[in-house]
Amino acid sequence: MKITEHLANAKSTLFSFEILPPLKGQSLKELLEGIEPLMEFNPPFVDVTYHREEFIYKKHPNGLLEKVSTKKRPGTVGICAAIMNRYHVDAVPHLLCGGFSKEETENALIDLNFIGVDNVLALRGDAPKTEGRFIPEPEGHSYASELVEQIVRMNKGRYLHEETENSFHTDFCVGVAGYPEKHFEAPSMKFDLKYLKEKVDKGAEYIVTQMFFDNQKYFEFVDKVREAGITVPIIPGIKPITTIGQITMLPRTFFLDLPDALTDELEKCKTNGEVKEVGIEWAIQQCKELVSANVPSLHFYTMSKADATYKIAKEVF
Numbered sequence: 001m002k003i004t005e006h007l008a009n010a011k012s013t014l015f016s017f018e019i020l021p022p023l024k025g026q027s028l029k030e031l032l033e034g035i036e037p038l039m040e041f042n043p044p045f046v047d048v049t050y051h052r053e054e055f056i057y058k059k060h061p062n063g064l065l066e067k068v069s070t071k072k073r074p075g076t077v078g079i080c081a082a083i084m085n086r087y088h089v090d091a092v093p094h095l096l097c098g099g100f101s102k103e104e105t106e107n108a109l110i111d112l113n114f115i116g117v118d119n120v121l122a123l124r125g126d127a128p129k130t131e132g133r134f135i136p137e138p139e140g141h142s143y144a145s146e147l148v149e150q151i152v153r154m155n156k157g158r159y160l161h162e163e164t165e166n167s168f169h170t171d172f173c174v175g176v177a178g179y180p181e182k183h184f185e186a187p188s189m190k191f192d193l194k195y196l197k198e199k200v201d202k203g204a205e206y207i208v209t210q211m212f213f214d215n216q217k218y219f220e221f222v223d224k225v226r227e228a229g230i231t232v233p234i235i236p237g238i239k240p241i242t243t244i245g246q247i248t249m250l251p252r253t254f255f256l257d258l259p260d261a262l263t264d265e266l267e268k269c270k271t272n273g274e275v276k277e278v279g280i281e282w283a284i285q286q287c288k289e290l291v292s293a294n295v296p297s298l299h300f301y302t303m304s305k306a307d308a309t310y311k312i313a314k315e316v317f
């Protein structure tokens with residue numbers, strides 16, 4: 001079922017979360033056991049994030065450089081199929097522009113359609129750690145809006161090559177990312193909203209936000225998005241802080257602010273355990289306010305660790 005249908009049918013705020021495909025060598029069993037407790041809260045859909053392979057260059061004694069893959073994760077298609085079969089929920093794979101040609105994207109969409117995936121989240125992706133800025137593949141997309149366009153064309157039965165045989169119409173519902181604190185590359189919020197609108201004008205049917213820790217930022221963002229003429233649902237992204245390292249890592253990585261009231265409490269913590277308690281309590285209060293504001297769904301960034309999200313959901317749903 002499409003995310004838009006889940007949202008339209010919902011009588012109250014829904015619960016959803018995303019999982020990170022495990023690193024190679026780990027098993028599906030561990031992944032499923034990790035998320036099993038969250039099924040108690042009946043998520044109608046679960047997102048499956050995508051991570052580009054990471055490389056290092058190893059120098060050999062003869063001076064030659066060898067490109068070595070350091071992080072590789074198993075395929076999106078297999079993970080989506082496993083979650084859908086095991087839990088009867090919709091899997092929402094994240095599709096990136098980065099690292100993919102249009103042809104590879106088309107093939108991935110054919111596979112996803114084949115196994116019954118109805119929704120995808122279309123993203124540009126970030127630059128690999130070894131590159132300073134995002135560089136599209138020679139035959140790839142530069143922006144998420146172009147990826148949305150390709151998916152919508154397939155929904156109309158229009159494939160890359162007219163010669164493609166039996167080119168059935170897919171019927172994907174497409175989601176895109178939105179940034180309550182602005183995407184870090186955008187020079188202004190107005191600029192960012194212009195391109196968010198482009199993604200929706202090209203066919204995106206819902207938005208999931210980057211994590212935020214101050215609900216006011218989300219509410220103001222929703223107002224600005226509506227003023228820009230975008231009417232699709234906006235699902236807030238929630239991440240409980242669970243370690244001391246995240247206090248500086250999250251603002252550095254995701255270009256967001258932590259409110260003073262939260263940092264004041266976090267500064268008093270001596271251990272990860274104390275930080276986790278503060279982080280969970282903060283997220284509970286955030287979620288309760290968002291639910292009373294009737295947001296369509298709460299979307300948890302679990303990083304495949306269910307325990308903090310479980311404690312929050314238990315208080316909120």
Ligand SMILES: Cc1cc2nc3c(=O)[nH]c(=O)nc-3n(C[C@H](O)[C@H](O)[C@H](O)COP(=O)(O)OP(=O)(O)OC[C@H]3O[C@@H](n4cnc5c(N)ncnc54)[C@H](O)[C@@H]3O)c2cc1C
Nearest residue numbers: 049050094123124125143144177183185186192195208210
């Ligand atoms: C909900 C959510 C889920 C995510 N999941 C993943 C994941 O699974 N894997 C992963 O690697 N990353 C993920 N990300 C991170 C995302 O890939 C990065 O934030 C990336 O830098 C931007 O992606 P985007 O789709 O928002 O890009 P875009 O919408 O393409 O925007 C990127 C930047 O370009 C600007 N822009 C857009 N169009 C144009 C144009 N035509 N001309 C000039 N400027 C333009 C925008 O204002 C913005 O600053 C996720 C982010 C969110 C919020």
